[in-house]
Amino acid sequence: MQSFNVLFSHFSISPLFCDGKDLKVRFTIIILTFFCLILSSTSVGVTSSHAVQSQEHIVEISGFGFRPRNLEVRSGDVVKWVNKDNRPHQLMAIVEPGWQSRILRRGDTFVQFIGKAVYYVCGLHSNMRGKIVVKGN
Numbered sequence: 001m002q003s004f005n006v007l008f009s010h011f012s013i014s015p016l017f018c019d020g021k022d023l024k025v026r027f028t029i030i031i032l033t034f035f036c037l038i039l040s041s042t043s044v045g046v047t048s049s050h051a052v053q054s055q056e057h058i059v060e061i062s063g064f065g066f067r068p069r070n071l072e073v074r075s076g077d078v079v080k081w082v083n084k085d086n087r088p089h090q091l092m093a094i095v096e097p098g099w100q101s102r103i104l105r106r107g108d109t110f111v112q113f114i115g116k117a118v119y120y121v122c123g124l125h126s127n128m129r130g131k132i133v134v135k136g137n
């Protein structure tokens with residue numbers, strides 16, 4: 001990047017009445033400089049958006065329980081439940097706004113966006129309870 005700028009300024013102060021070959025070189029350097037600027041700004045954008053990207057957390061349903069039973073996430077994260085039991089289960093939030101999964105059989109998954117803390121139960125086995133806490137709120 002530094003070397004391109006040095007080259008660019010060198011060619012800018014060359015005589016105005018230069019031949020066609022010199023103009024071609026100057027044009028190429030201008031194009032390369034812009035390409036370089038676009039590339040560097042793009043990579044900065046990717047890095048900063050990566051830092052705030054939402055995270056996915058896994059909760060296993062096994063032995064008629066949620067593992068982990070209490071989970072801490074950031075607002076905007078997603079939670080994915082995976083049923084590893086041979087019996088069906090169903091997730092139901094017990095705070096507003098409510099949400100619920102379909103009945104999950106072994107191997108089925110359910111993904112939910114988490115905006116705020118939530119308590120949930122199994123719709124088929126009310127003794128199965130879980131909690132998601134949101135960090136920093």
Ligand SMILES: [Cu+2]
Pocket residue numbers: 088089090122123124125128
């Ligand atoms: Cu259940």
